[in-house]
Amino acid sequence: MTSIGTPSPLPTTGLADYLATARWFGGKGRDFEVTWVTRIGELPTAQPDLRVVIDVVHVHYVDGDTELYQLPLALYSQPQENLGHAFISWHNEAPEGEPEQWRHAYDAIHDRAAMACWLAGFQSTDVIGAGTGAIGLQFHLEPGCELSSEAQSSPFTGEQSNSSVMFGDDALLKIFRKLTRGMNPDIEVLDVLTQDHSEHVARLYGWLSWDTEEEPLQLAILQQFLKTASDGWELALTSVRNLFAEAAWSAEGEMDANQAGGDFADEAYRLGAALASVHRALAEHFGTTERTAEGVAELIARMRGRLAEAVVAVPELAEFAPGLTELYQGLATLPGTPTQRIHGDLHLGQTLRTVNGWKLVDFEGEPAKPLPQRRQPDSRWRDVAGMLRSFDYAAHSVVMTEVSADLSDEGERELQATGWAARNQQAFLDGYTEEQELTPTESALLAAYVADKAVYEAVYEARNRPSWLGIPLAALGRLG
Numbered sequence: 001m002t003s004i005g006t007p008s009p010l011p012t013t014g015l016a017d018y019l020a021t022a023r024w025f026g027g028k029g030r031d032f033e034v035t036w037v038t039r040i041g042e043l044p045t046a047q048p049d050l051r052v053v054i055d056v057v058h059v060h061y062v063d064g065d066t067e068l069y070q071l072p073l074a075l076y077s078q079p080q081e082n083l084g085h086a087f088i089s090w091h092n093e094a095p096e097g098e099p100e101q102w103r104h105a106y107d108a109i110h111d112r113a114a115m116a117c118w119l120a121g122f123q124s125t126d127v128i129g130a131g132t133g134a135i136g137l138q139f140h141l142e143p144g145c146e147l148s149s150e151a152q153s154s155p156f157t158g159e160q161s162n163s164s165v166m167f168g169d170d171a172l173l174k175i176f177r178k179l180t181r182g183m184n185p186d187i188e189v190l191d192v193l194t195q196d197h198s199e200h201v202a203r204l205y206g207w208l209s210w211d212t213e214e215e216p217l218q219l220a221i222l223q224q225f226l227k228t229a230s231d232g233w234e235l236a237l238t239s240v241r242n243l244f245a246e247a248a249w250s251a252e253g254e255m256d257a258n259q260a261g262g263d264f265a266d267e268a269y270r271l272g273a274a275l276a277s278v279h280r281a282l283a284e285h286f287g288t289t290e291r292t293a294e295g296v297a298e299l300i301a302r303m304r305g306r307l308a309e310a311v312v313a314v315p316e317l318a319e320f321a322p323g324l325t326e327l328y329q330g331l332a333t334l335p336g337t338p339t340q341r342i343h344g345d346l347h348l349g350q351t352l353r354t355v356n357g358w359k360l361v362d363f364e365g366e367p368a369k370p371l372p373q374r375r376q377p378d379s380r381w382r383d384v385a386g387m388l389r390s391f392d393y394a395a396h397s398v399v400m401t402e403v404s405a406d407l408s409d410e411g412e413r414e415l416q417a418t419g420w421a422a423r424n425q426q427a428f429l430d431g432y433t434e435e436q437e438l439t440p441t442e443s444a445l446l447a448a449y450v451a452d453k454a455v456y457e458a459v460y461e462a463r464n465r466p467s468w469l470g471i472p473l474a475a476l477g478r479l480g
């Protein structure tokens with residue numbers, strides 16, 4: 001296998017502390033060390049005091065796992081006061097015996113001069129590389145896509161696992177932080193949906209790869225920035241809050257989700273229809289396959305395997321294990337169900353409502369899964385299950401974080417939250433199925449995927465937001 005780049009002069013010392021506090025570092029809470037840093041490319045710059053490079057940090061965990069993380073860097077010969085918040089470290093980059101050449105390394109996403117070099121990369125067709133043969137940084141721009149070279153960059157400030165930068169108000173560059181060799185599903189799927197003129201995605205503008213004779217390392221995706229977008233998660237929370245507020249003002253303190261002014265059900269219905277349309281396009285382009293008996297056995301084994309690992313990480317799951325195992329095992333009688341490419345990690349936070357309807361973003365799949373698995377066909381009911389779980393989350397997270405500790409009040413709000421979730425789940429399903437009843441096979445698959453997602457969420461919450469662990473646990477409790 002081609003080694004990744006050449007040794008970088010960036011010192012490993014202190015990088016572990018830097019990673020541990022970075023929003024995008026996925027190894028928080030695990031013991032790790034930074035074993036080395038390599039450089040995979042340098043972009044041309046017209047500024048003599050600035051070098052714009054891409055380094056890769058090699059992380060080694062005590063349990064034997066290794067991971068690669070991308071560090072896009074702006075290296076200045078003098079400290080940059082306005083970039084204090086993006087400072088990473090300094091180093092001498094001159095070879096031994098030569099006069100010292102100190103460099104101050106900053107996270108490039110915060111530096112307009114460095115990001116302008118990235119933007120210029122998309123406007124050039126050259127392979128930029130210090131390497132040999134076909135090895136090098138390759139910017140791809142989709143045919144017919146024009147970028148303004150005047151567009152200034154600003155880092156995206158929302159919650160995310162990677163790092164995004166806006167160029168003007170038209171383009172959004174997402175720099176992948178955790179790197180894995182091979183085709184990135186976010187690029188692959190968005191490419192297909194863009195070619196298909198799907199109304200439900202942001203258009204793909206381009207991407208950046210480090211191309212080699214072997215599998216590429218995909219570094220970033222450039223896409224249309226959806227200017228008028230509102231986050232589906234925030235909209236759903238607003239609807240839940242509205243219901244609670246209206247209920248509190250009403251004479252009896254009671255109200256059902258369908259009576260509230262901020263009812264979300266029509267939006268949930270349209271969101272279901274949008275997902276169905278995306279699924280149809282993916283099935284047409286990538287095709288569908290029927291799950292064989294071996295395929296079903298593998299699915300059950302994966303669900304059971306995830307459960308077994310989850311019980312170790314979250315002992316509270318143990319009481320649900322027998323029921324869940326029985327539920328998963330029930331799928332054994334269902335070979336022949338169709339599979340296809342799907343979103344893979346769908347939740348309300350991956351949906352945006354624009355003036356032109358709902359859009360789905362982030363087709364990378366579940367971050368914890370190995371990349372080849374994320375590109376495998378799966379049942380479309382996995383995505384539907386993800387959304388059903390998300391409606392449950394929206395409702396119960398408001399009760400958990402915003403309702404007063406007055407128990408009588410909380411009990412009433414819990415009932416309303418459950419009603420809100422059920423109403424919107426049903427509306428979403430109706431939109432997805434065009435109001436067709438699910439077959440018993442589809443219902444069984446959906447139930448298993450809902451449970452599997454809740455198990456995944458329990459681990460996710462235990463690691464990232466322990467105070468929210470109760471949300472997936474309560475949902476598993478309700479599954480019986």
Ligand SMILES: Nc1ncnc2c1ncn2[C@@H]1O[C@H](COP(=O)(O)OP(=O)(O)O)[C@@H](O)[C@H]1O
Nearest residue numbers: 158160161162172202224225226231349361362
């Ligand atoms: N094309 C876009 N236009 C506007 N906002 C977007 C777009 N794509 C994503 N976002 C916003 O950025 C957030 C993070 O994007 P996402 O692709 O999920 O990043 P990550 O993979 O790093 O989590 C999304 O939740 C959404 O609010």
Ligand SMILES: O=P(O)(O)O[C@H]1O[C@H](CO)[C@@H](O[C@H]2O[C@H](CO)[C@@H](O)[C@H](O)[C@H]2O)[C@H](O)[C@H]1O
Nearest residue numbers: 161345347348349366367386389390393457460
């Ligand atoms: O980083 P990603 O967006 O790819 O997804 C991960 O983080 C999500 C949280 O931001 C997590 O989603 C869970 O919490 C959501 C509310 O914050 C909720 O709507 C989802 O239903 C719930 O699964 C997601 O699971 C995780 O992969």
